[in-house]
Amino acid sequence: MRLEEFNVLVVEDDSTDALMIRRAFKKASLPNPLHFVDNGDAAVEYLSRRPPYGDRCAHPVPALILLDLKLPRRSGLEVLQWLRGQPGVRRIPVIILTSSMETVDVRRAYDLGCNSYLVKPIDFEGLLEAVRAIGAYWISMNRTPDTETE
Amino acid sequence: MRRHVHAPLVLAAILASVAVVAGAAASYSNTRAVAEAAGWVAQTHAVQTELAEVLSLLKDLEVGQGGYLLTDRSEYLEPYEDAKAHLPAHLDELARATADDAAQQARVGDLRRLALEKVAVVDAAILLRRAGDASGALDVVKEGHCKRVMDDARAVVAAMSSEENRLLAERARNAHAAAHRTTTFLALSSGLVLVLIFSVYVTARWAAERVREAADWVASELEQRVEDRTRALAEANADLESFSYTIAHDLRAPVRNMHVLAEALVEDYGGELSGEARDYTRRIVAAAVRMDSLIRDLLDYARLSREALRSHPLDLDEVLSAVLTQMRPELEERRAEVSVARPLGRVIGHGATLKQVITNLLGNAAKFVEHGSAPKIHVRSEQRGGRLRLWVEDNGLGVAPEHAERIFRVFERLHAQEAYPGTGVGLAIVRRGAERMGGSCGVEPGPGKGSQFWIELPMKEAA
Numbered sequence: 001m002r003l004e005e006f007n008v009l010v011v012e013d014d015s016t017d018a019l020m021i022r023r024a025f026k027k028a029s030l031p032n033p034l035h036f037v038d039n040g041d042a043a044v045e046y047l048s049r050r051p052p053y054g055d056r057c058a059h060p061v062p063a064l065i066l067l068d069l070k071l072p073r074r075s076g077l078e079v080l081q082w083l084r085g086q087p088g089v090r091r092i093p094v095i096i097l098t099s100s101m102e103t104v105d106v107r108r109a110y111d112l113g114c115n116s117y118l119v120k121p122i123d124f125e126g127l128l129e130a131v132r133a134i135g136a137y138w139i140s141m142n143r144t145p146d147t148e149t150e
Numbered sequence: 151m152r153r154h155v156h157a158p159l160v161l162a163a164i165l166a167s168v169a170v171v172a173g174a175a176a177s178y179s180n181t182r183a184v185a186e187a188a189g190w191v192a193q194t195h196a197v198q199t200e201l202a203e204v205l206s207l208l209k210d211l212e213v214g215q216g217g218y219l220l221t222d223r224s225e226y227l228e229p230y231e232d233a234k235a236h237l238p239a240h241l242d243e244l245a246r247a248t249a250d251d252a253a254q255q256a257r258v259g260d261l262r263r264l265a266l267e268k269v270a271v272v273d274a275a276i277l278l279r280r281a282g283d284a285s286g287a288l289d290v291v292k293e294g295h296c297k298r299v300m301d302d303a304r305a306v307v308a309a310m311s312s313e314e315n316r317l318l319a320e321r322a323r324n325a326h327a328a329a330h331r332t333t334t335f336l337a338l339s340s341g342l343v344l345v346l347i348f349s350v351y352v353t354a355r356w357a358a359e360r361v362r363e364a365a366d367w368v369a370s371e372l373e374q375r376v377e378d379r380t381r382a383l384a385e386a387n388a389d390l391e392s393f394s395y396t397i398a399h400d401l402r403a404p405v406r407n408m409h410v411l412a413e414a415l416v417e418d419y420g421g422e423l424s425g426e427a428r429d430y431t432r433r434i435v436a437a438a439v440r441m442d443s444l445i446r447d448l449l450d451y452a453r454l455s456r457e458a459l460r461s462h463p464l465d466l467d468e469v470l471s472a473v474l475t476q477m478r479p480e481l482e483e484r485r486a487e488v489s490v491a492r493p494l495g496r497v498i499g500h501g502a503t504l505k506q507v508i509t510n511l512l513g514n515a516a517k518f519v520e521h522g523s524a525p526k527i528h529v530r531s532e533q534r535g536g537r538l539r540l541w542v543e544d545n546g547l548g549v550a551p552e553h554a555e556r557i558f559r560v561f562e563r564l565h566a567q568e569a570y571p572g573t574g575v576g577l578a579i580v581r582r583g584a585e586r587m588g589g590s591c592g593v594e595p596g597p598g599k600g601s602q603f604w605i606e607l608p609m610k611e612a613a
Contacts, residue, residue: 016407023414070399099399099406122442124410124417 001063006032006139009062011043011079012097013071020124021066021097024131032139035059040074043067044082047089062092063144064134067114069098069105077108084113088149093138097130158353166346169339176339180332187325193247194318197254200244201307201314204261207233207240208268208303212296215272219279219287230272237265248310251317257310264303271296390456394449401445409438440571447575450506451560454582459500461587461611466494466531466540469501473508477516484525486516491530497538497607503583504607507591508540510576511603515544518570537589537606545600554593580605 012018018036025034037043046053053059065083069076076096084090095116096109109117116138121127214230217223241262248254271290279287290296412434420428470490474481481488497504512527519525528543549557549564556562558581561574580603584591589607596602 014403014407016411017403020410020414023418099402102398120406122406122409122439124413127410 001144003031003139004033006064006144007060007062008032008034008064008066008139009043009046010034010036010066011038011040011071011076012036012066012068013038014068017068017120020127021131024124024128025135027128028132028135030131030135030139032135033060035062039072040076040079042073043071043079044074047083047086061089061147064138065092065094066097066134067094069096069100069109077105077112080109080112080114088147091145091147093142093144095134095138159350162346162350162353166343169342169346173336173339173343176332176335180329180336183325183328183332187322190318190321190325194314197244197247197314198311200240200247201311203240204237204244204265205304205307207237208265208300211268211272212300215275215291215296218276219284219291222279222284227276230276234269237269241265248314251313254310254313254317257306257313261303261306261310264299264306268296268299268303271299387456390452394452397445398449402442405438405441405445409435409442412438436571440567440573444573444575447573447579451575451579451582454503454579454586459503459586461498461500463496463611464499464501464504465496466538467492469504470494470508470529473505473512476505477509477512480513481516484516486525486527488512488527488529491528494529494531494540495533495538495609497540497609498611499587499589499607500583503587507580507583507605508542510580511542511605514576515542515546515601515603517546517572518565519544519546533609534606536609538609539604539606541602541604543596543600543602545596545598548595548599549593549601551595557593558591 010018010021012021015038018038022034025032035046037046042053045051046059047061049056049059067076067079071079074082076098080094080096083092083094093115094113095118096114097118097120098105099120101119106117118130121130210229210233214227214233217226218230220226241258244261245255245258248258275287275290275296278284278290412431416423416428416431423431467490474488512529515527516525523545526545528541530541530543532539532541547565553564557564558577560578562578563572563574565572581591584605584607587607589605591603591605594602594604
């Protein structure tokens with residue numbers, strides 16, 4: 001898959017954090033299209049292809065999801081749990097990107113089937129490093145599954 | 151309940167005391183009565199004896215007179231002489247013995263008179279005989295006055311005797327009655343005392359029952375209260391837990407934002423910014439970093455105060471190695487030399503807390519040195535009683551003795567933020583951590599400059 005076709009869905013409620021993620025991808029020279037939603041319900045709607053995310057072109061199925069845990073409306077863990085129950089899209093790799101390092105959150109996230117858990121670095125350098133690593137591993141190296149439901 | 155029990159008990163005590171005193175008094179009076187009765191018996195006996203003696207003496211007068219009248223020999227007068235001499239004394243004695251009874255006294259008077267008469271008659275007869283008038287003397291006797299007096303005397307004696315007996319019987323009856331009354335009284339007062347004792351016993355049992363009930367009620371109340379309090383505490387703890395969690399996330403997010411935005415500003419638009427503007431953004435970043443450390447440290451401090459720390463045996467050497475490995479980047483950056491006097495030993499503590507404490511102490515030792523000089527840190531241990539003291543000695547700025555206690559309090563700093571950044575919570579965490587592990591900590595001035603910080607922990611589990 002070309003990087004330009006590798007869509008990333010970023011579920012993040014903090015606008016500055018979202019801004020910084022975009023900036024990090026730019027600095028890391030990752031041309032992946034980024035799609036942002038800022039609450040849990042919107043994430044579910046996007047992945048369900050429900051309005052206002054019905055347009056497949058504008059809102060393509062992501063090949064990777066960056067998921068924050070603290071979200072309005074529906075928490076990241078609830079989104080994850082929902083996602084893993086949906087045929088097809090349930091396979092999409094999910095990287096939790098959150099400020100919480102609480103053991104209970106880490107456990108629950110892995111129990112619900114996340115693929116990786118990253119604690120938001122305090123500074124941009126750290127974020128940039130993480131995004132570079134994501135680019136190197138999850139985007140470039142990792143084999144992404146299809147989301148067909150048979 | 152105190153009032154209910156107190157008054158009856160006091161009353162019972164008073165009544166019992168009264169009963170006992172009354173019983174004692176009754177016993178005393180009884181004993182006296184018995185003594186009196188014995189006295190009366192003795193008296194009656196004395197009177198009877200005297201009466202018999204007086205009668206006998208009166209007879210002796212007659213015997214003497216008779217013998218002399220018959221034989222005309224003076225030696226036969228001996229009984230008469232004797233009797234005459236002794237009669238007054240015995241009559242006096244009789245008078246004394248019956249002094250308490252007027253009737254008997256009168257009779258004694260009669261007896262005295264009759265005795266005198268008898269003596270007079272006998273004297274007369276004897277005189278006549280002495281004078282040689284034998285028949286004249288005999289006439290006196292035959293006249294019968296003598297005999298009449300004797301008969302009267304006998305009658306008086308008999309009357310006195312029976313009267314004495316009657317008196318004795320009467321007194322005996324009185325004494326008996328009194329004794330009987332006393333015995334009854336004693337029995338009653340003893341009975342009363344027994345009743346009182348019994349009622350006291352019953353009251354005491356009742357009081358004990360009430361006390362036990364009250365104690366049970368208090369105990370269950372207390373238990374209930376403890377349960378409530380424990381539950382409230384657990385709830386408060388849970389609240390604090392979630393509060394800290396919220397702080398952890400919600401407070402640090404804006405701080406993080408400030409940080410990255412200020413950095414981004416410099417990175418992306420640095421060229422368009424003046425030196426001053428770049429300085430402002432640098433300060434924004436510094437403030438954000440400080441705020442984040444502060445929040446983190448406060449959360450650590452709060453968690454230490456809240457959580458129950460379970461202590462285990464720990465190998466200080468292992469703990470120190472782990473900390474040094476973790477701190478290697480920071481220590482290298484500061485060109486810190488760390489020497490350790492191994493083996494350090496084993497203590498009882500909480501692993502994570504001890505790591506944090508040692509990290510803070512080493513971090514301070516590496517940070518608070520003259521700018522430009524390399525920190526030299528020496529770690530050693532010392533056994534003191536049943537505790538192990540870990541020393542962290544540095545060649546840094548040192549701590550004046552007047553500040554030695556202050557620095558372990560929250561937010562206390564000795565240096566300006568620009569000179570030596572810090573949150574002022576690090577040593578507070580050290581102290582709180584040490585205390586929660588059952589130990590203590592402190593600082594002493596180093597031999598030259600610098601400081602010797604120490605933390606002391608138990609070497610054996612608390613019993």
